[in-house]
Amino acid sequence: MRPGSLPPPRHAHSSHNQPTYPTLTGSLMSHEVQQVLLRRIPPQLPAVAHGFHRFQIKDRCYPAVTALAEGSVQGRLLCGLTEKETKLFDLFEEEDYSRQVIQVATEEPFEGEAHMYLWVSGDAGLYGEWKYDEHFVPNLAGFVEMCKEFMLEDEVLELGLEEPEEGQ
Structure with a gap:
């Protein structure tokens, strides 16, 4: 799909039983951070979300991703997260972000919904x-x-x- 032709993101709390895949585009891409939060590094696919831009936030080391028709953001699509792990990410992102259903391009097909945490705290300090x-x-x-x-x-x-089982 071309940037700018995407439908608007939907809130990620869908009622059907499709698997969900967080698309990580900031600090959560770090394997070190994943290891601390999830106590494992889940399988992941490189992913591109067209129609978004990753801004710097004044005085912060993590980004704000917002819709921008001409933009595209590279990240990682995490596979095999449990409901509790997804809830953990929701808690981690707090009120500055909202998990939204998006469309992503991946090299390998996947079935389910891709989600991304979009910045919802205004544009002050973004650049x-x-x-x-x-x-x-x-x-x-x-x-x-x-x-x-x-x-x-x-x-x-x-x-x-x-705690994860051995080998995870």
């Missing part, structure tokens, strides 16, 4: 283009520590995430 290696990687160690603290919050502990 330029966020680049993973330039804006996030230098801040990775501190971000991983923040993720470890997040995993100790009551709301997260109440999810009852289980």
Whole structure:
């Protein structure tokens, strides 16, 4: 599909039983962050979401992804997440982001819905283009520590995430 020809994103809370696949386009692309949050690194496919742009946010190391007809954002489509893991990502992204159903292009076909966390906190402080290696990687160690603290919050502990089985 050409950029600009996409239907508007839908809220990701669909009523049918299709598998859902988060499309990660920011700090959650980091395997180190995935390991802390999920206690594993799930299978993933490279994915491109046309019709979006990844902005820098003033004084933050993670991006804001918003709709932009001429844009495209590369990320990763995560496969095999449990409902609890998806809820964990929802908690992690808090009120600044909304998980939306989107269309993505992947090299390998998949069945289900692709979701992406879109920025919903206005455009104040957004500028330029966020680049993973330039804006996030230098801040990775501190971000991983923040993720470890997040995993100790009551709301997260109440999810009852289980330790992964051997080999995951």
